[in-house]
Amino acid sequence: MTQVNGMWKRLVTACMLLAMPALAWAQSADPKPWQLNMGKGVTASSQHAYDAHMVALIVCIVIGLIVFGAMGYAMFKFRKSKGAVPAQFSHNTTAEIIWTVIPVLILVVMAWPATAKLIAMYDTRDAEMTVKVTGYQWMWKYDYLGEDVSFTSRLDRESDRIRQSGEQPDLAKNPHYLLDVDNPLVLPTNTKIRFVITADDVIHAWWVPALGWKQDAIPGIVNEAWTDIKEPGIYRGQCAELCGKDHGFMPIVVKAVPKAEFEQWLASKKPAPAPEPAPAAPEAAPADAAPATDAAPIAETPAPSAQG
Incomplete structure (x- = not known):
């Protein structure tokens, strides 16, 4: 009986493996087990x-x-x-x-x-916006060029706490362990976005599989790439170039939202405008000063003489 059960298990497993190529034709953006x-x-x-x-x-x-x-x-x-006989020729x-x-x-x-x-x-022409990506040990900095918005993005605190404490991560409680960040890169959908990518210290690589490309971030060199995200969602990636001891702890999270929502988010991240200076009050004249006048002084006329 045990042998029969084992045979059926092997048969079911083999059928699943054979069916996987057919199931793999439609895949979502994020990778799935098997x-x-x-x-x-x-x-x-x-x-x-x-x-x-x-x-x-x-x-x-x-x-x-x-x-x-x-x-x-x-x-x-x-x-x-x-009774087949091998052919007796060397070249054909x-x-x-x-x-x-x-x-x-x-x-x-x-x-x-x-x-x-x-x-x-690799055609980055006619982009509607440009994002500068800079790799650091061990985080990313994003600059929305022309919008006065920039921030850094690093491993989220909970993942960092778990990895440094030696605690065993729980997939149910932390489904995105080591793949979450404190500040995701927010981008609009249906928009051609140009990326300029570089690094400040060592070579990194900015890679989000759902976007379909990977680009090296090299100090002193600016590389280009572009994207046009069709579907809203959260897409994850990682640094793909060995860059030091914390290379495995600098994930990338891209949050794609509709254009209207992106405009609201971008406006909320811009610095508040500086208040306009109040107009200066006019200076008061001194109390003991004589009032100014524009009239010319009148010359006194001498009285006529009594003698004719």
């Missing part, structure tokens, strides 16, 4: 990457089916038990031309759309 396929993400860049990945995957599957199908057919059809020019030309054509066909998508992923 996820096999690449996630689609929520931006134009991530869609470009997903499309290129799926084209390459389908081509590889077709090639694999043809090659392994031919191998299986040859092993069954021309097996020794049926026709076969060599075929298996050289066909792969070249396949690569050219795959390279054409991939190159077009790669160019589009």
Whole structure:
């Protein structure tokens, strides 16, 4: 009975593993346990990457089916038990031309759309806003250029407390352990946003998988990228370049909201305008001063003489 139960468990597990590739066609932005396929993400860049990945995957599957199908057919059809005799030639020019030309054509066909998508992923023109990202050991600084809004974003206090105390994190209580920050980067949806990315000390890398790209942050160099988030939500990432002892503790959180909500949030983060100075009071004249007059002094006329 135990053997039968074990066999059924293995059969169910095998069926689940076989079904996973079909279930992996529709993936949300964040990775899931046992996820096999690449996630689609929520931006134009991530869609470009997903499309290129799926084209390459389908081509590889077709090639694999043809090659392994031919191998299986040859092993069954021309097996020794049926008296098959191995071929007695060393080279076949026709076969060599075929298996050289066909792969070249396949690569050219795959390279054409991939190159077009790669160019589009690096086209930062016509962006509606620009965010400067600066990597530090071990946090991120965000500047909304032209808006007078900037802040730092680092590991949230609860995750930092748990990791430093040695406490065992609980997935139910802390589902985003080491992936939460104190100040997320808030961005509007359906807006082309340009990023300029650099670092202040060592090399970092700003990476949010749902956005579909990763960009190095290098001291003294400014790299560019762009995004256009289609769906509101919270998308998480991490530094993807080994940058020191706390490299694993500088997560990234992007909060995408509708444009109207973003405008309200941005207005709330701007510094309050300085109050206008009060007008100066006029100076009072001294009490003992004679009043000023604009009239000219009148000259006295001498009295006429009595003598005629």
